Amino acid sequence: MVNLREVAIRLREVINIVDLVSEYVALKKVGRNYVGLCPFHTESKPSFTVSEEKQIFRCFGCGAGGDAIGFYMRISGLSFPEAVRELAQRYHLPLPRGDSGEGKKYDRLYRVNEKALRFFRHLLKSAPEAEIAREHLREREISESTAENFALGYAPAEGSALAAHLRLSGVDLALAEEAGLILPREDGSYYDRFRGRLIFPLRDQQGRVVAFAGRILGPGEPKYLNSPETPVYHKSRYLYGLYEARSPIRERGFGLVVEGYFDLLSLWEKGIRNVVATCGTALTREHARLLKRLLRTWYLVFDGDEAGRRAAYRALGIFFQEGIFPRVVFLPQGEDPDSLVRRFGPEAMEELLPKARSPESFLVDYVRQAFPPDPEGKSAAVAEVRKILSGVPDPVIRYEYARRVAEGLDVPERFLLESPPQPTPPTSTPAAEDPFGKLILQALLHHPSLAAELKALRVEDLLRDPSQQSLYLRLLEALEEGCPPERFSPEDPELQSLYSELFFSPFPEDSAEKILLEIKESVLRRRFRERERERFLREIKEAESSGRKEDLARLLKAYADLCLERSIKRRGEGVYESFSS
Ligand SMILES: [Zn+2]
Known part of the structure; x- marks a missing residue:
């Protein structure tokens, strides 16, 4: 009896990532790697790289990365189990019977x-x-x-x-x-x-x-x-109400995206049911993809204040990358969807929908307000819009939006189409921020024999980046099950990207012993700091509750210094300096 994870390991043995990617991307051999135009973002110079040797891909433009399974997940919008099942069929591998x-x-x-x-x-x-x-x-x-x-x-x-x-x-x-x-x-x-x-x-x-x-x-x-x-729960792929609102959304032919639980519940209560809510999570491309699968007509209904406008602007950029062009509904100042329908009834919301702003006119207004009306401000506004438009996958649509926005900003449209100096910022790539976490993960990749030592050190509670932590735990589990690191395939696209980044990052060719020593020193330092931090927080709390203002000020200052020192250390340069924190 095999389970899906074992099938994934077998797939990594039989698939050559270069062949698989070549079905979708024209690849050219450059040095040891293959490069091509990234299928996940729009670019004119290839920054999409495939390593045959390591059997992984990475886009240095948008940050997408992973192994063959990860590539297939992204390109066909499938979950890990779905992708493994489809690939197993293509490569004639037996699938688990019944329940895995x-x-x-x-x-x-x-x-x-x-x-x-x-x-x-x-x-x-x-x-x-x-x-x-x-x-x-x-x-x-x-x-x-x-x-x-x-x-x-x-x-x-x-x-x-x-x-x-x-x-x-x-x-x-x-x-x-x-x-x-x-x-x-x-x-x-x-x-x-x-x-x-x-x-x-x-x-x-x-x-x-x-x-x-x-x-x-x-x-x-x-x-x-x-x-x-x-x-079973990934925040970046979850939208509140999607299950309940599916049929109403399909029936009405469009959906509303709101921010809060009660925005959604109040609208539902008043009979407006084609609604999903982001609920405190910043919108991700995975969210946009989920919505796209349902249909393409969406309205962003965010609060009428500055924060709401900023959230709508950010969301718009993400939707654009998935080829969705939502209209933006402006609520009267000080209202949210919840307060609006409770005060004025559902009609108030329904009346706002036909008046919703087109994405291009919202964009023009937003950047006009965000930047000063002088030449430098205009240049910054143009650069900002160009960045958003560069994410639109379809060139015709990109051109059309550029034309409309150019009119609004009164600049030639080519200013909005030239490739920006900086590629689209990665939206779902977890940069391996914490160098300590990176050291731990790379140590496992390059020296799997260290797994038991690392486990004994219980380093997982020292990993501050949740992606690093979950990748570490999954990798450790895989190693314990006898899966070598180069065949391990993380199930989450975010982890896939992180994983591929680790493979492409340089790592000193030191012996496992030396690396382990380095890790142990970092662990000691970090545990010490952790305790120090806890002590500070305890003392601050005490000073606060007993009203010792002078002590409190002194403690807060010392605590701030400690945090600052740490963040400077974390940004250190050089391989080993940056490893210790
Ligand atoms: Zn890319």
Whole structure:
């Protein structure tokens, strides 16, 4: 019995990435690598590089990267399991029959989430202590039927009610921890992640519960708390309401993108149901791709304030890269979709839609306001628009938008079409920011024999970049299962990019022992700093609560110095200096 991950390993053995990529991109051999025009962004000079030796690709323009499977995922917009299945068929590899191990694990995560959902849901309906949540919904004019539709719930304030409930219903608590529902205490017991919050279950497109968000009731921070990333929940690929709103969106032939949970719920309540919400996450290309699969007519309905305009502008750039050209709805100053429809009814929103701005006129207005009206300002505005337009994949559409925007800015359109000096900034590439994390990951790639040592050092909790951390854990797991690093294939496009970047980055040809020594020193330094930081934070808190203002000022200054020193160190140059932090 093989599982999908094993199939992926076999695929990496049989596919030559140069052959696969050549089906989509004209490649030319330059030195040891092949180069061509990147299929994932628009460029006139090739920065898309394929290494036959390492069996990976990387675009130095947009940052896309990965192995053969990663390339196929991106080019055909498939998830990892889908891509592996399709490729396995093309390359005549046997597929797992029935359920794969991975599938079973995912199913178990869905099931434990489902149990938590029923628990939260039941409490919201009937627990006396949930009155505060019910009151909150009443104030926001959210009816019981809408609450039912979105399966809203309540997480009790008491510290470990869900953990206790799950244990009693026979759930493996380690699994619940992996699902992000509960957290371990030092003594081995567990406490709940969500406490005293109104709960929004996040469902994937098949309606399975993948994660939760919780809104605080009353004072406290943060206002919204989310599940962490888990094998079934990826923030960059999740939009709230997509499951519920699919049919309404298809029926009406267009959809609205709003920012908040309550924006969506209020619109739904008032009968406007073709809506999805970004909910605190910056829009990504994956989000845009999800929306594109549904249809292409979208309206951005963001708050009428400056922050809302900026968010809309940013979102527009991302949509453009996916070939979607949304219209932008301006709300009256000070209103959000939630307040608007509650005050003036759904008609108020419906009336705004025909008045929505075209993307080009929004762009012109935005850059005109963002830059001063002098020649330098105009030049900066043109450069800004050129950057956005350079992301539009279809040259005809790109030209047409350039023509329209050029008119608005009163410049010749060629100013907006010439290739910009800087390529489109990467939107989904996690640069290996933290040099320590990079050192750890590269050490594993080049010296897999260090896996056990690294595991014993428990370096994962020192990795501050979540992408690095999850890549590290996946890689470690793969190595333990006997998969060599060059056949390991991360399932997430973001991790694919990070992985390929590591392969293309230089690494000193030192012995494993020397590298390990280097790592151990960094670990010591980092642990020491970590403790120092915790001590500061504790003392700051104490000084704050006992009102010792002078102490507080001194501590804050010292703490700021510590952080500054660290950030300077982190930006250090040279291979080894930059490794230690
Ligand atoms: Zn590219």
